[in-house]
Amino acid sequence: MVFSLIDNILADCETSALSREERIAKIRFMDTRGIFQLKGSIEQVAERLGVNKVTVYSYLDEVRGERCQPFIKAMEKGGHDISPEPVERTQAEGIAIGLPMRGAEILDYIYRYKVKAATIPEDKILAAREALSRRGIYAEHTTAAVYAGYLHYCEEHGRTRDALISMCGAGLKSDH
Secondary structure, three states: OHHHHHHHHHOOOOHHHOOHHHHHHHHHHHHHOOHHHOOOHHHHHHHHHOOOHHHHHHHHHHHHHHHOOHHHHHHHHOOOOOOOOOOOOOOOHHHOOOOOOOHHHHHHHHHHOOOOOOOOOHHHHHHHHHHHHHOOOOOOHHHHHHHHHHHHHHHHHOOOOOOOOOOOOOHHHHOO
């Protein structure tokens, strides 16, 4: 059954020619269809895509981290309440909050002050952590995620004149 599902999803492409982004898109699609809840699916997908299973897990972390964005989803709908989101694995567990406290209050501030928001790409967290480290700032994954979000925002909207980046998180005790 797993073979058949995976073969159907990958039937329209030459898997060895897929770019990283195309492989991630296939992983995203499979994950939304529940493929990875089936035993042995990780190994089968890795084999069909010509990557190792660690790579598939890395792609899964990335696409699942994209999904827990309650503020962005509320803003896209113009909503004033946060809908609970399923919390998926992420490198920065401090940002994996499916129902943020005071969500409606925060959304009110977002709308009142015309705040623009950006997602935090899972695959950019470690690079942001390394960039902070090169500047002498020790940052665990949650703080690095905030910086990664800022950098992603700048890519989408251009550099800002000034910015306040919260250096949050648990610090040394949470390093992994």
